Amino acid sequence: xxxxxxxxxxxxxxxxxxxxxxxxxxxxxxxxxxxxxxxxxxxxxxxxxxxxxxxxxxxxxxxxxxxxxxxxxxxxxxxxxxxxxxxxxxxxxxxxxxxxxxxxxxxxxxxxxxxxxxxxxxxxxxxxxxxxxxxxxxxxxxxxxxxxxxxxxxxxxx
Amino acid sequence: xxxxxxxxxxxxxxxxxxxxxxxxxxxxxxxxxxxxxxxxxxxxxxxxxxxxxxxxxxxxxxxxxxxxxxxxxxxxxxxxxxxxxxxxxxxxxxxxxxxxxxxxxxxxxxxxxxxxxxxxxxxxxxxxxxxxxxxxxxxxxxxxxxxxxxxxxxxxxx
DNA sequence: GCGAATCTGTACTTTTCTGTCAAGATTACG
DNA sequence: CGTAATCTTGACAGAAAAGTACAGATTCGC
Numbered sequence: 332x333x334x335x336x337x338x339x340x341x342x343x344x345x346x347x348x349x350x351x352x353x354x355x356x357x358x359x360x361x362x363x364x365x366x367x368x369x370x371x372x373x374x375x376x377x378x379x380x381x382x383x384x385x386x387x388x389x390x391x392x393x394x395x396x397x398x399x400x401x402x403x404x405x406x407x408x409x410x411x412x413x414x415x416x417x418x419x420x421x422x423x424x425x426x427x428x429x430x431x432x433x434x435x436x437x438x439x440x441x442x443x444x445x446x447x448x449x450x451x452x453x454x455x456x457x458x459x460x461x462x463x464x465x466x467x468x469x470x471x472x473x474x475x476x477x478x479x480x481x482x483x484x485x486x487x488x489x
Numbered sequence: 490x491x492x493x494x495x496x497x498x499x500x501x502x503x504x505x506x507x508x509x510x511x512x513x514x515x516x517x518x519x520x521x522x523x524x525x526x527x528x529x530x531x532x533x534x535x536x537x538x539x540x541x542x543x544x545x546x547x548x549x550x551x552x553x554x555x556x557x558x559x560x561x562x563x564x565x566x567x568x569x570x571x572x573x574x575x576x577x578x579x580x581x582x583x584x585x586x587x588x589x590x591x592x593x594x595x596x597x598x599x600x601x602x603x604x605x606x607x608x609x610x611x612x613x614x615x616x617x618x619x620x621x622x623x624x625x626x627x628x629x630x631x632x633x634x635x636x637x638x639x640x641x642x643x644x645x646x647x
Numbered sequence: 648g649c650g651a652a653t654c655t656g657t658a659c660t661t662t663t664c665t666g667t668c669a670a671g672a673t674t675a676c677g
Numbered sequence: 678c679g680t681a682a683t684c685t686t687g688a689c690a691g692a693a694a695a696g697t698a699c700a701g702a703t704t705c706g707c
Contacts, residue, residue, distance in 0.1 A: 332492050332576055389674085392676065415490055442497070444623075529697055529698065552653040
Protein backbone atom coordinates (compact mmCIF):
# COMPACT_ATOMS: atom_id res chain seq x y z
CA UNK A 332 0.00 0.00 0.00
CA UNK A 333 1.86 2.96 -1.33
CA UNK A 334 1.42 6.44 -2.64
CA UNK A 335 2.27 6.89 -6.29
CA UNK A 336 4.85 9.41 -7.36
CA UNK A 337 2.30 11.64 -9.13
CA UNK A 338 0.26 11.78 -5.93
CA UNK A 339 3.22 12.96 -3.93
CA UNK A 340 4.59 15.47 -6.40
CA UNK A 341 1.34 16.58 -7.92
CA UNK A 342 -0.08 17.53 -4.57
CA UNK A 343 3.11 19.38 -3.73
CA UNK A 344 2.98 21.38 -6.93
CA UNK A 345 -0.61 22.28 -6.25
CA UNK A 346 0.32 23.42 -2.76
CA UNK A 347 3.08 25.61 -4.13
CA UNK A 348 0.51 27.51 -6.15
CA UNK A 349 -1.94 27.60 -3.28
CA UNK A 350 0.72 29.19 -1.11
CA UNK A 351 0.74 32.21 -3.42
CA UNK A 352 -2.54 33.24 -1.89
CA UNK A 353 -5.85 34.07 -3.59
CA UNK A 354 -5.33 35.01 -7.23
CA UNK A 355 -1.63 34.22 -7.07
CA UNK A 356 -0.02 32.34 -9.90
CA UNK A 357 3.16 30.50 -10.80
CA UNK A 358 4.71 29.48 -14.09
CA UNK A 359 5.96 26.02 -14.92
CA UNK A 360 9.62 27.02 -14.44
CA UNK A 361 8.79 28.51 -11.05
CA UNK A 362 7.01 25.42 -9.82
CA UNK A 363 9.75 23.29 -11.30
CA UNK A 364 12.40 25.15 -9.37
CA UNK A 365 10.43 25.30 -6.15
CA UNK A 366 9.97 21.53 -6.10
CA UNK A 367 13.28 20.60 -7.62
CA UNK A 368 11.87 18.66 -10.53
CA UNK A 369 12.34 19.13 -14.27
CA UNK A 370 10.18 21.59 -16.16
CA UNK A 371 8.80 18.82 -18.28
CA UNK A 372 7.82 16.86 -15.25
CA UNK A 373 6.17 19.83 -13.60
CA UNK A 374 4.33 20.59 -16.83
CA UNK A 375 2.91 17.10 -16.92
CA UNK A 376 1.69 17.21 -13.34
CA UNK A 377 0.20 20.67 -13.69
CA UNK A 378 -1.60 19.59 -16.80
CA UNK A 379 -3.22 16.72 -14.95
CA UNK A 380 -4.29 19.07 -12.21
CA UNK A 381 -5.72 21.51 -14.73
CA UNK A 382 -7.64 18.76 -16.50
CA UNK A 383 -8.97 17.73 -13.11
CA UNK A 384 -10.37 21.21 -12.59
CA UNK A 385 -8.11 22.36 -9.76
CA UNK A 386 -6.04 24.81 -11.76
CA UNK A 387 -6.68 27.42 -14.40
CA UNK A 388 -3.96 28.16 -16.92
CA UNK A 389 -3.10 31.31 -18.83
CA UNK A 390 -0.94 31.10 -21.89
CA UNK A 391 1.37 33.65 -23.35
CA UNK A 392 4.04 35.88 -21.96
CA UNK A 393 2.29 36.70 -18.72
CA UNK A 394 0.85 33.21 -18.34
CA UNK A 395 0.95 30.74 -15.50
CA UNK A 396 -1.21 28.59 -13.30
CA UNK A 397 -3.77 29.77 -10.77
CA UNK A 398 -6.08 27.93 -8.42
CA UNK A 399 -9.42 27.35 -10.08
CA UNK A 400 -11.19 27.72 -6.74
CA UNK A 401 -10.30 29.02 -3.29
CA UNK A 402 -7.98 26.71 -1.38
CA UNK A 403 -10.63 26.00 1.20
CA UNK A 404 -12.95 24.59 -1.44
CA UNK A 405 -10.42 22.14 -2.87
CA UNK A 406 -10.71 18.79 -1.13
CA UNK A 407 -7.60 16.66 -1.02
CA UNK A 408 -9.53 13.48 -1.69
CA UNK A 409 -10.55 14.84 -5.08
CA UNK A 410 -7.02 15.90 -5.89
CA UNK A 411 -5.52 12.52 -5.08
CA UNK A 412 -8.30 10.87 -7.01
CA UNK A 413 -7.21 12.69 -10.15
CA UNK A 414 -3.51 12.16 -9.53
CA UNK A 415 -3.57 8.52 -8.60
CA UNK A 416 -7.01 7.00 -8.59
CA UNK A 417 -9.02 5.65 -5.75
CA UNK A 418 -8.16 2.73 -3.57
CA UNK A 419 -11.55 1.26 -4.16
CA UNK A 420 -14.61 2.50 -5.97
CA UNK A 421 -17.30 3.72 -3.57
CA UNK A 422 -20.25 2.56 -5.68
CA UNK A 423 -20.25 -0.66 -3.72
CA UNK A 424 -23.31 -2.75 -3.03
CA UNK A 425 -25.43 -0.73 -5.39
CA UNK A 426 -27.28 -3.90 -6.28
CA UNK A 427 -26.22 -6.17 -3.44
CA UNK A 428 -28.40 -4.27 -1.08
CA UNK A 429 -30.41 -7.39 -0.35
CA UNK A 430 -29.34 -10.38 1.74
CA UNK A 431 -25.70 -10.99 0.96
CA UNK A 432 -26.05 -14.74 0.84
CA UNK A 433 -23.97 -16.05 -2.00
CA UNK A 434 -20.91 -13.92 -1.50
CA UNK A 435 -20.44 -13.98 2.23
CA UNK A 436 -18.38 -17.16 2.21
CA UNK A 437 -15.91 -16.49 -0.55
CA UNK A 438 -12.36 -15.50 0.14
CA UNK A 439 -12.76 -12.73 -2.37
CA UNK A 440 -15.35 -11.00 -0.29
CA UNK A 441 -13.26 -11.23 2.84
CA UNK A 442 -10.52 -9.31 1.13
CA UNK A 443 -12.86 -6.92 -0.56
CA UNK A 444 -14.49 -6.08 2.70
CA UNK A 445 -11.13 -5.27 4.17
CA UNK A 446 -10.14 -3.07 1.26
CA UNK A 447 -13.45 -1.33 1.56
CA UNK A 448 -13.00 -0.71 5.25
CA UNK A 449 -9.65 0.84 4.48
CA UNK A 450 -11.10 3.01 1.77
CA UNK A 451 -13.65 4.28 4.24
CA UNK A 452 -11.00 5.04 6.82
CA UNK A 453 -8.86 6.89 4.30
CA UNK A 454 -11.77 8.84 2.91
CA UNK A 455 -12.67 9.86 6.42
CA UNK A 456 -9.43 11.80 6.52
CA UNK A 457 -9.16 12.98 2.93
CA UNK A 458 -12.71 14.17 2.49
CA UNK A 459 -12.34 16.45 5.46
CA UNK A 460 -9.03 17.95 4.44
CA UNK A 461 -8.75 20.92 2.09
CA UNK A 462 -5.74 22.67 0.62
CA UNK A 463 -6.39 25.40 3.13
CA UNK A 464 -5.96 22.91 5.96
CA UNK A 465 -2.62 21.84 4.55
CA UNK A 466 -1.42 25.40 4.21
CA UNK A 467 -2.09 26.27 7.82
CA UNK A 468 -1.06 22.84 8.98
CA UNK A 469 -0.12 21.79 12.46
CA UNK A 470 -3.66 21.72 13.71
CA UNK A 471 -4.94 18.20 13.76
CA UNK A 472 -1.81 16.97 12.03
CA UNK A 473 1.20 15.94 14.03
CA UNK A 474 4.89 16.66 13.63
CA UNK A 475 6.71 15.27 10.65
CA UNK A 476 9.01 12.37 10.11
CA UNK A 477 12.17 12.54 8.11
CA UNK A 478 11.52 9.33 6.28
CA UNK A 479 11.14 9.19 2.55
CA UNK A 480 7.90 8.02 1.12
CA UNK A 481 8.59 7.23 -2.47
CA UNK A 482 11.03 5.77 -4.99
CA UNK A 483 14.69 6.17 -4.21
CA UNK A 484 15.56 7.95 -7.40
CA UNK A 485 13.38 10.91 -6.57
CA UNK A 486 15.06 13.87 -4.99
CA UNK A 487 15.64 13.63 -1.26
CA UNK A 488 13.18 15.83 0.53
CA UNK A 489 14.87 18.35 2.76
CA UNK B 490 -2.68 5.25 -3.37
CA UNK B 491 -2.90 1.64 -4.36
CA UNK B 492 -2.45 -1.84 -3.06
CA UNK B 493 0.42 -3.74 -4.60
CA UNK B 494 -0.24 -7.02 -6.34
CA UNK B 495 1.69 -9.05 -3.74
CA UNK B 496 -0.50 -7.55 -1.03
CA UNK B 497 -3.66 -8.61 -2.77
CA UNK B 498 -2.57 -12.10 -3.77
CA UNK B 499 -0.34 -12.83 -0.84
CA UNK B 500 -3.10 -12.14 1.62
CA UNK B 501 -5.47 -14.29 -0.39
CA UNK B 502 -3.07 -17.20 -0.41
CA UNK B 503 -2.64 -16.89 3.31
CA UNK B 504 -6.39 -16.88 3.76
CA UNK B 505 -6.72 -20.03 1.68
CA UNK B 506 -4.50 -21.82 4.14
CA UNK B 507 -6.22 -20.27 7.11
CA UNK B 508 -9.54 -21.58 5.83
CA UNK B 509 -8.26 -25.11 6.25
CA UNK B 510 -8.73 -24.68 9.96
CA UNK B 511 -6.26 -25.26 12.81
CA UNK B 512 -3.42 -27.52 11.74
CA UNK B 513 -4.67 -27.66 8.17
CA UNK B 514 -2.20 -27.38 5.33
CA UNK B 515 -2.05 -26.82 1.60
CA UNK B 516 0.60 -27.45 -1.00
CA UNK B 517 1.82 -24.94 -3.54
CA UNK B 518 -0.17 -26.58 -6.36
CA UNK B 519 -3.31 -26.50 -4.24
CA UNK B 520 -2.97 -22.83 -3.39
CA UNK B 521 -2.05 -22.11 -6.97
CA UNK B 522 -5.20 -23.72 -8.24
CA UNK B 523 -7.44 -22.24 -5.59
CA UNK B 524 -6.33 -18.72 -6.44
CA UNK B 525 -5.92 -19.24 -10.16
CA UNK B 526 -2.28 -18.17 -10.31
CA UNK B 527 0.79 -20.06 -11.52
CA UNK B 528 2.60 -22.42 -9.20
CA UNK B 529 5.74 -20.35 -9.47
CA UNK B 530 3.86 -17.27 -8.48
CA UNK B 531 2.19 -18.97 -5.54
CA UNK B 532 5.53 -20.37 -4.43
CA UNK B 533 7.04 -16.93 -4.39
CA UNK B 534 4.25 -15.43 -2.32
CA UNK B 535 4.17 -18.31 0.13
CA UNK B 536 7.90 -18.06 0.60
CA UNK B 537 7.57 -14.39 1.52
CA UNK B 538 4.86 -15.26 4.01
CA UNK B 539 6.99 -18.01 5.50
CA UNK B 540 9.97 -15.68 5.85
CA UNK B 541 7.68 -13.20 7.52
CA UNK B 542 6.78 -15.81 10.13
CA UNK B 543 3.15 -16.37 9.21
CA UNK B 544 3.57 -19.81 7.68
CA UNK B 545 5.47 -22.97 8.48
CA UNK B 546 6.58 -25.20 5.64
CA UNK B 547 7.18 -28.93 5.44
CA UNK B 548 9.20 -30.38 2.62
CA UNK B 549 9.00 -33.78 1.06
CA UNK B 550 6.22 -35.90 -0.25
CA UNK B 551 3.75 -35.05 2.48
CA UNK B 552 4.82 -31.42 2.66
CA UNK B 553 2.88 -28.20 2.46
CA UNK B 554 2.25 -24.94 4.23
CA UNK B 555 0.58 -24.47 7.60
CA UNK B 556 -0.24 -21.39 9.65
CA UNK B 557 2.59 -20.67 12.04
CA UNK B 558 0.13 -19.35 14.62
CA UNK B 559 -3.63 -19.51 15.15
CA UNK B 560 -5.56 -17.32 12.74
CA UNK B 561 -6.76 -15.10 15.55
CA UNK B 562 -3.20 -14.19 16.46
CA UNK B 563 -2.17 -13.14 12.99
CA UNK B 564 -2.75 -9.43 12.53
CA UNK B 565 -3.41 -8.24 9.00
CA UNK B 566 -1.28 -5.13 9.46
CA UNK B 567 1.77 -7.32 10.00
CA UNK B 568 0.98 -9.44 6.98
CA UNK B 569 0.60 -6.47 4.65
CA UNK B 570 3.74 -4.98 6.09
CA UNK B 571 5.71 -8.00 4.95
CA UNK B 572 3.98 -8.24 1.59
CA UNK B 573 4.11 -4.61 0.59
CA UNK B 574 5.71 -2.37 3.17
CA UNK B 575 4.20 0.37 5.21
CA UNK B 576 2.71 3.58 3.96
CA UNK B 577 4.79 5.59 6.34
CA UNK B 578 7.14 4.63 9.13
CA UNK B 579 5.59 5.18 12.57
CA UNK B 580 8.82 6.21 14.30
CA UNK B 581 7.92 9.82 13.63
CA UNK B 582 8.89 12.75 15.80
CA UNK B 583 11.29 10.68 17.81
CA UNK B 584 13.53 13.71 18.16
CA UNK B 585 11.20 16.49 17.08
CA UNK B 586 9.34 16.20 20.34
CA UNK B 587 10.24 19.79 21.20
CA UNK B 588 8.80 22.95 19.66
CA UNK B 589 8.37 22.23 15.96
CA UNK B 590 9.53 25.63 14.86
CA UNK B 591 11.63 25.20 11.76
CA UNK B 592 9.53 22.66 9.96
CA UNK B 593 6.01 23.88 10.51
CA UNK B 594 6.04 26.20 7.51
CA UNK B 595 7.50 24.01 4.82
CA UNK B 596 5.38 22.42 2.15
CA UNK B 597 7.11 19.16 2.89
CA UNK B 598 5.71 19.00 6.35
CA UNK B 599 2.20 19.76 5.19
CA UNK B 600 2.28 16.73 2.99
CA UNK B 601 4.04 14.57 5.52
CA UNK B 602 1.47 15.36 8.13
CA UNK B 603 -1.25 14.29 5.76
CA UNK B 604 0.49 11.03 4.91
CA UNK B 605 0.95 10.40 8.57
CA UNK B 606 -2.71 11.02 9.32
CA UNK B 607 -3.58 8.50 6.66
CA UNK B 608 -1.17 5.96 8.05
CA UNK B 609 -2.82 6.33 11.43
CA UNK B 610 -6.28 5.87 9.95
CA UNK B 611 -5.22 2.78 8.04
CA UNK B 612 -3.43 1.26 11.00
CA UNK B 613 -6.52 1.81 13.07
CA UNK B 614 -8.26 -0.72 10.86
CA UNK B 615 -5.43 -3.12 10.11
CA UNK B 616 -4.09 -3.46 13.62
CA UNK B 617 -7.50 -4.54 14.85
CA UNK B 618 -8.13 -7.07 12.12
CA UNK B 619 -6.90 -10.66 12.30
CA UNK B 620 -7.09 -13.51 9.84
CA UNK B 621 -9.84 -14.91 12.01
CA UNK B 622 -11.87 -11.76 11.47
CA UNK B 623 -11.51 -12.11 7.72
CA UNK B 624 -12.57 -15.74 7.81
CA UNK B 625 -15.80 -15.02 9.63
CA UNK B 626 -16.31 -11.80 7.79
CA UNK B 627 -19.48 -9.79 7.48
CA UNK B 628 -19.33 -8.42 10.95
CA UNK B 629 -18.00 -4.89 10.86
CA UNK B 630 -17.24 -5.18 7.17
CA UNK B 631 -19.81 -4.26 4.61
CA UNK B 632 -20.92 -5.94 1.41
CA UNK B 633 -18.53 -6.23 -1.47
CA UNK B 634 -18.08 -4.42 -4.72
CA UNK B 635 -17.40 -6.07 -8.00
CA UNK B 636 -14.67 -3.72 -9.02
CA UNK B 637 -11.14 -4.86 -9.64
CA UNK B 638 -8.41 -3.50 -7.49
CA UNK B 639 -5.21 -4.27 -9.28
CA UNK B 640 -3.45 -4.50 -12.64
CA UNK B 641 -5.57 -5.49 -15.59
CA UNK B 642 -3.55 -8.49 -16.57
CA UNK B 643 -4.32 -10.28 -13.33
CA UNK B 644 -7.12 -12.76 -13.40
CA UNK B 645 -10.60 -11.31 -13.08
CA UNK B 646 -11.92 -12.08 -9.66
CA UNK B 647 -15.19 -13.91 -9.79
C1' DG C 648 18.44 -47.02 -1.83
C1' DC C 649 15.49 -45.08 -5.41
C1' DG C 650 11.96 -42.34 -7.16
C1' DA C 651 8.21 -39.19 -6.65
C1' DA C 652 6.48 -35.21 -4.54
C1' DT C 653 7.43 -31.24 -2.29
C1' DC C 654 9.67 -26.82 -0.93
C1' DT C 655 14.03 -23.32 -1.84
C1' DG C 656 16.48 -19.88 -3.99
C1' DT C 657 18.21 -17.17 -7.71
C1' DA C 658 18.10 -15.40 -12.24
C1' DC C 659 15.40 -13.88 -16.19
C1' DT C 660 11.52 -11.80 -19.01
C1' DT C 661 7.62 -9.14 -19.44
C1' DT C 662 4.73 -5.47 -18.14
C1' DT C 663 3.75 -1.16 -16.06
C1' DC C 664 5.00 3.13 -14.28
C1' DT C 665 7.61 7.30 -14.36
C1' DG C 666 10.00 10.96 -16.20
C1' DT C 667 11.90 13.02 -20.68
C1' DC C 668 11.76 15.02 -25.09
C1' DA C 669 10.49 17.63 -29.15
C1' DA C 670 7.26 20.12 -31.96
C1' DG C 671 3.21 23.01 -31.79
C1' DA C 672 -0.17 26.63 -30.21
C1' DT C 673 -1.23 30.87 -27.73
C1' DT C 674 -0.54 35.37 -25.72
C1' DA C 675 1.76 39.71 -24.53
C1' DC C 676 4.75 43.33 -25.57
C1' DG C 677 7.41 46.44 -28.24
C1' DC D 678 4.06 42.48 -37.16
C1' DG D 679 7.55 39.89 -35.00
C1' DT D 680 9.77 38.14 -31.10
C1' DA D 681 9.87 36.11 -26.67
C1' DA D 682 7.67 33.79 -23.10
C1' DT D 683 4.39 30.71 -21.91
C1' DC D 684 1.33 26.58 -21.95
C1' DT D 685 -0.24 21.93 -24.89
C1' DT D 686 0.14 17.57 -26.63
C1' DG D 687 1.63 13.12 -28.01
C1' DA D 688 5.37 10.08 -28.45
C1' DC D 689 9.55 8.10 -26.41
C1' DA D 690 13.12 5.91 -23.18
C1' DG D 691 14.66 4.46 -18.75
C1' DA D 692 13.50 2.39 -14.27
C1' DA D 693 10.85 -0.27 -11.15
C1' DA D 694 7.59 -3.86 -10.30
C1' DA D 695 5.47 -8.21 -11.29
C1' DG D 696 5.43 -12.67 -12.82
C1' DT D 697 8.09 -16.74 -14.91
C1' DA D 698 11.51 -20.24 -15.27
C1' DC D 699 14.95 -23.26 -13.90
C1' DA D 700 18.16 -25.90 -11.15
C1' DG D 701 18.66 -27.54 -6.50
C1' DA D 702 17.57 -29.49 -1.78
C1' DT D 703 14.63 -32.19 1.28
C1' DT D 704 11.38 -35.71 2.72
C1' DC D 705 8.43 -39.65 2.34
C1' DG D 706 7.08 -44.18 0.72
C1' DC D 707 8.17 -48.33 -1.54
